[in-house]
Amino acid sequence: xxxxxxxxxxxxxxxxxxxxxxxxxxxxxxxxxxxxxxxxxxxxxxxxxxxxxxxxxxxxxxxxxxxxxxxxxxxxxxxx
Numbered sequence: 083x084x085x086x087x088x089x090x091x092x093x094x095x096x097x098x099x100x101x102x103x104x105x106x107x108x109x110x111x112x113x114x115x116x117x118x119x120x121x122x123x124x125x126x127x128x129x130x131x132x133x134x135x136x137x138x139x140x141x142x143x144x145x146x147x148x149x150x151x152x153x154x155x156x157x158x159x160x161x162x
Contacts, residue, residue: 087130088116090147094137105129122148 091101102112105126114120122130127144134142 086147087122090130090134090139091116094134094139096133101130104133 091098096104098112098116099109102109105112107126111120115122115126127148131142131144131147134147
């Protein structure tokens with residue numbers, strides 16, 4: 083997950099300092115989130131999405147930024 087966040091951040095040319103400032107947290111707190119040591123809060127996810135939208139990713143979703151797009155193999159509920 084965090085690799086995607088880091089990749090998007092770098093793609094728009096932002097430093098960890100700039101992202102920390104956007105989220106109103108310390109740089110160390112942001113680094114911990116990028117390293118997956120602490121989770122991003124929902125409001126932080128929204129702010130990051132909005133910033134990416136302002137910087138060329140108009141149609142990006144929170145799911146695309148923060149979650150893997152892999153789909154689990156489904157199975158029938160009746161066991162078939």
